[in-house]
Amino acid sequence: MTVDRRSLLTALGVGGAAVLAGTQRAAAQDRAGLNGAGSAVSVDAWPARAHIGAHLPPDWRALRKRLGSRLVLPGDPGYSGYRLGFNQLNDGQRPAAVARCTSAADVQACLDVARGHGIPIAARSGGHSYLGYSVPNGGLVIDLRLMSQVHVRPDGTAVVGAGARLIEVYTALAHAGRLLPAGSCPTVGVSGLTLGGGIGVLARKYGLTCDRLVSAEVVTADGRLRTASPGSEPDLYWALRGGGGGNFGVVTQFSFKTEPAPGLTVFSLGFPRGSAASVIGAWQEWIARAPFEMWASCQVAGGNPPSARLVGCYVGGQDRASRLLDRLVAAAGVRPTRRNVAPKSYLAAMSYMAGCSNDTLSQCHPVSEGGRLPRESFVAASRMLGPHPLDAGRITDLMTGRRGVDLLLDSLGGAVSQLRPDATAFPHRSSLASAQVYASATPSGRRATTHTVDEIRDGLARLGATGAYVNYIDASLPDWGHAYYGGNLNRLKAVARHYDPDRVFAFRQNVAFA
Template sequence: MARDPLFHASGTGAGARGSPRTGGHTAVVGDTVDWDGLRRRMSGTLLRPGDAGFDNARKLFNPLNDDRVPAAVAQCASVADVREAVLAAARRVPVAARSGGHSYVGYSAPPGGLTLDLRRLSAVRVRPDGAATVGAGATLENVYTALGQANRCLPGGSCFTVGIAGVALGGGIGVLQRKFGLTCDHLVSAEVVTADGRTLTASATREPDLFWALRGGGGGNFGAVTEFTFATDPAPALTVFALGFPASAGNVTKVLTGWQPWITAAPRALWANLNMAGGTTPSCRVAGCFVGPSSACNTLLNDLVARAGVLPTQRRVEDRGYFKAMRFFSGSPDRQSFVASSRVLATPTTGPAAVVALLTGRPGMALILDALGGAVADVGVQQTAFPHRKAFATAQIYASATTASEAAVTRSVGQVVAGLADLGIKDGYVNYIDPALPDWGTAYYGPNLDRLRRVAYAYDPDRVFDFPQAVTRA
């Protein structure tokens, strides 16, 4: 999450590093790219190893991915730059787009390949009708700032340094989803550079199969999106809140037991997550956002406390405008080293004590449940590529790590994930991508996998946009 474990991550493609130094480096076909020619044709900048600025340009958010070194970084200043870069590198070296650089396993920095750095394509324009055109390199902070100034809102993730592209292409869970739906539900059209260098506009009426796939099919599978157009809503008055509970395994179990029916019964104006922190003595917090005044929110929070039977030791409830509410969830912008994974709860867990037991004795570990429901479930499972419409919640498993501790932390995350699987919690969210997830194609896409494969082959038959967990490899 850039990365405050009080709240929830909103990465561009994330997950546990299945084992140290893994994540599946894509094999280089053969570097016969005319880099000098590409540099001359670009209006932006092409950086190669040894060039000033290359080392900073290639690095992603998670320092554990610093060993992934591309052959070049194309800092694209225009759609024409993207097209030239794709055509120059296609079928010669791996190609991947980078927006915010939050891919947990570093897929946007293909070793020996070409990173399409889209961060210069970050303009956000809000039209009088409320529609917003957003460059694919824009961060959530860019988007929320521009929309806040126009008194509009778009549901999205929490981390301000995450790119809008990864969020939207994977579905886009966030703090307003129960009221307004996923980010991808607001997508009107997308401009895409395909593997053969064409620039297409995908919408409900133009390239409809591609448009369907871009709403939840995951980043990096179908081409390089350069611009989005989103429908937005009037910015509402919001209440943000955070409740901290006294630490103990018993208290965390009680809060989880009470939180599940509470959020299930809550009005869709309310979103909340439950962050359970591991250690010798586990602890937990509930944080969230309510579309409405704090007076109404406090009544709902009192109900949570009554259901849990545990009095909070900390309680923070504040009325905020849209941008300041999003800032409340934003966390630190600094690079952070971590190992993470995800699962999806189809229904509330019937074993709260067993879930809490997975965290006991694991300091630095967090298990974060983010509530789905509400407007997310209003859309059919196969109406977009995002399949988890009827699920109860997503689960993040997140642990701080260093290069020295990565192997041990990865094993610990894997043990928690395996424990959740034993409890019947098996599916995953593609934006928290995990190379160790069994049958990951089905886990991420469910009944939409076959159609996604067909779309990927139709628009990229030569697998130019290939990586270890590309749809075509599922």
């Protein structure tokens, strides 16, 4: 969900990391983008495209005339930093150019120069794509991070630049007394989160981020700036709500319907080793029956034996939250070794979930931008649970002996389940929870770690969790088109082919290739 391991574990006081996937996936979410296959598939393997002039490089000088120093080429000052994404395992990627755009017109100019040359093109918001698509080797990065304005209108509509990070969105909305349901990782970009669906800590009460999308300004492959809304480009509007980033164009601005921000209660519970199966089983039954106001993530740390913990957020007061947690503890039959429940404002709760409770807004940014948050090096994958609980004992077996690997079960249901699977492009409306498998990895250990993560991912599928979350994009995911999009796949393919017939935005898991 854009709930990342680092921020959630920080909230629990344990440390860790992971994140939501920019245009592709998120916190153990995008493994497809972050890692490769079981044998570390190269993220450079973009589909070949036959274009007249594809053998010729783009005219970067023409783009330089428009962007000036905001077009960053190899050898230019700042290139070594601007080329990097969030996952350090992708640091070998070297884009041909990074265009730091400040307007939709800049994006149009980028496409006018690059279109027809067969080079990879990727829009970057937060840079968290698990596949490294936000830093395509030899391609053009359309960096939107300078387009980060957030304006809240009197009617509560939030107009958000495509480069805004979640902490920036939360801060601006909180100052206006409003909220938007979204993820926990503070540096994830709003674009990738929304376009893949937007699983988050308030989803059970307020729905997915994409459910709140009123309209979007989009530059399509032909260079046209279009407005996607229920009354304008309705098929594109449908596809942008869960169809995945990078498939249909470059979104430059979003408009969201927000809600008044109430008081919230955050909580964390730690359970003793050896109790994971009891906690997982009780949590699944409990969250399925919980009021929409309750969201909770059940997190299993691999080991001998595995251990379980809970972190979450309740829309309402501390007393009611505590009573609901008492029911879970009683059902599990296990006394927590650690329990913290605290009321917080909307912004304080989001900062808590982000692991930034004691930081200023500027500190809750990447180190590369003057903040304190480090980049990370990890492998991740995902599955989507079905509508019914999985066998808790077999889940625990999957995590037994897997030291250094975490399984994050992030609750869905509630408001998410109130829409039909085809109401938006996000198909997993009946899912009980998303499952993120996350493991820190070094370059030398990437292959072995990927193999372990894939084994857990495939084991979950054998238990019945056959779907996957496109924001946790996964290069080796079997039958990825149906896993991400279910029954919405054919319609999405038709939309992608309509708006990008020449495959300008081609990448390995572009929906048109599914």
